Amino acid sequence: MMEKLETHLKSLPDASALSSKLSDLVDILIANWKVIALVSPVAFLAYGLLLAVYRLFLSPLAGFPGSKIAAATAWYEFYFDVVKRGRYYYKISEMHDQFGPIIRINPWELSVRDPSFHSTLYVAGSVRRSQIFPQSRAGIGIDGSHPVSEDHDLHRIRRKPLDPFFSRRQVQNYEYMIAEELKVLDDRLRSLRGSNVVVNMEHVYAAITGDVIGKISVMNPPSFVTEPDFSPGWHAVLYRFFAQITLYTHFTFLMGWLRLLPRSVLLTLTPGAAGFKAFTDLIVDHIDEAKRHRLSGKSIETGQQKTLIEHLLDSDMPESEKETSRLTGEFIAILSGGTMTTARALSTVTYFVLADPNIERQLRESLEESMRGYPDKIPRWADLEKIPYLHACVKEGLRMSHGSMRRVPRCSPDVELQYKEFTIPKGTPVGMSAYMMHTDAEVFPEPFSFRPERWLGNYNPLMNRSYIPFSKGSRNCLGMNFAYAELYMALAVMFRPSGPKMALFETDETDVIPVHDIFLAVPKLDSKGMRVTFI
Structure with missing residues (x-):
């Protein structure tokens, strides 16, 4: 063994010879720095021009209509996404007005604005394999989670143990816990009667939804509803997380770099990232606690429900899928998504109900019989769904809050898709937007008006086809039943x-009305929130 090692060492170049060659190379670079300085930008420009020519004339998507600048460079999307703070959804809508129902919106992606195509694009796993476009979710800090799992089969492995936990039947088992949290909230809000205290209802609703998703997910969760001012810091952490996502999707390396920095440095550079790091560290602590609890052999007390972490650790997922790093991304996705989208919908309904005395009167009257015995008698979710006017307010609130305004691109890796005369190549990301479908004036007259009555009686059946606050298909929103x-x-x-x-x-x-798409549909950025006083 030693002889082989000595022979190998002797065959290596002499260190002094290597040093001499490197020195010669440095001398050449220094002597020709002017030439290099001139050639480098020229070469870069030439590369950019050739790339643009390929994208515009030689790409498989070259024949699709749309803006030439959007097809040539991703910087066009970057401008509206990052500089204009989540306004590309609106530009895409304008491009559809100009170029038609199917357009190219960047060098590699198509957008379709036609409700009839939605059921073709977003399909169940039994129909065909469906994958996400990784670049649309890359770099946002939820690596390993099921929403960002590109491969169809990997997504199925990761989502399979989650589906039973978020099924309608299982959510009904947690109704008592939702009711308990709402009772705490109700007592606190009633104590504010006549106080003239201004309350930001977005903070209130983020607190209650955060408490609910936290209680089912982890052991010993915090209680945001009982904290001062309903824990505005919790809302701020999540809002800042969403607000930075668009930047991270364009520069996917940023999140990895930020994770390496101490929290004290992050607080100076970007408070939003510092808060997100603290949030991430807290989730890691909860996962590690659950793993220690599991290894200790302690059993769950009789009548006590498993937390989501315990459920996943006890599932038949491969052990590699139970690594803390992967589960961290999963829980960031579940906790952030399960808090903010539902809170936004609640804020939307609350505003429009309070803004119209007639709507408020009808809603309160519709709840009179079912809520007469509250809190001693609490109606079931299934019973509340049967109250027509409440049902209409919920649907209208979800329609106007959208969930996400951003298109949700899907790829068909195995078969081509056909839209009218256009054949979409295999693997091409194609997206459709809830915003465009929810604001289609042909389906929803006066689309920016809150009109619960549109969902009452014999309404247009096309409304149900165009109603997609939770998306559809094999990758629809996991938490839909909890949100409802x-x-x-x-x-x-x-x-x-x-x-x-x-x-x-x-x-x-x-x-309230969303005008910015930051992976969360939000109103004007200088809004002070949906604020009320209690009288």
Whole structure:
């Protein structure tokens, strides 16, 4: 062995010879620095021009209509996404107006604005394999989670143990816990009656939805509803997380770099990233605690529900899928998504109900019988769904809050897709937007008006086809049932006849109607929130 090692060492170049060659190379570079300085930008420009020519004339997508600048460079999308703070969805809509129902929106992606195509694009796993476009979710800090799992089969492995936990039947088992949290919230809001204290309802709803998703997910979760001012810091951490996502998707390396920095440095550079790091560290602590609890052999007490972490650790997923790093991304996705989208929908409904006395009167009257015995008698989610006017308010609130305004691109890796005369190549990302479908005036007249009555009686069946707040297909929103349960139960408590009476405080519809797409549909960026006083 030693002889082989000595022979190998002797065959290596002499260190002094290597040093001499490197020195010669440096001398050449220094002597020709002017030439290099001139050639480098020219070469870069030539590369850019050749790339643009390929994308415009030789790419498999070259024959699709759309803006030439959008097809030539991703910087066009970057400008509207990052500089204009989440306004590319609106530009895409304008391009559809100009170029038609199917357009190219960047060098590699198509967008379709036609509700009839939605069921073709977003299909169940039994119909065909469906993959996400990785660049649309890369670099956002939830690596390893099921929403960003590109491969169809890997996504199925990761989502399979989650589906039973978030099924309608399982959510019904957690209704008691949702009701308990809402009772705590109701007591606190009623104590504010006549106090003239201004309350940001976005903080309130982020607190209650955060408490609910936290309680089912981890052991010993925090209680945001009982914290001062309903824990505005919790809302701020999540809002800043979403606000930075668009930048991270364009520069996917940034999140990895930021994770390497100490929290004290992050606080100076970017407070949003510092808060997200603290949030991530907290999730890691919860996962490690659950693993220690599992290794200790302690059993769950009789009648106690498993947390989501315990459920996943006890599932038949491969052990590699139970690594802390992967589960961290999974829980960031579940906790952030399960908090903010539902909170936004609740804020939307609350504003429009309070802004129209007639709507508020009808909603309170519709809840009179079912909520008469509250809190001693709490109606079930299934019973609340049967109240027509409440049902209409929930659907209209979800339609106007969208969930996400951003298109949700899907790739068909095995077969071509056909849209009218256009054949879409295999593997091409194609996206459709809830915003465009929810604001289609042909399906929803006066689309920016809150009209619960549009969902009552014999309404246009095309409304159901165009209603996609949770997307559809094999990759639809995991937490849909939890969101519905929270919406029905929370609105029933808030607007029951004997519930807390609210008045809007310096708030108008511009504080609610989404105009920016930051992976979360949000109103104007300088909004102070949906604020009320209790009377």
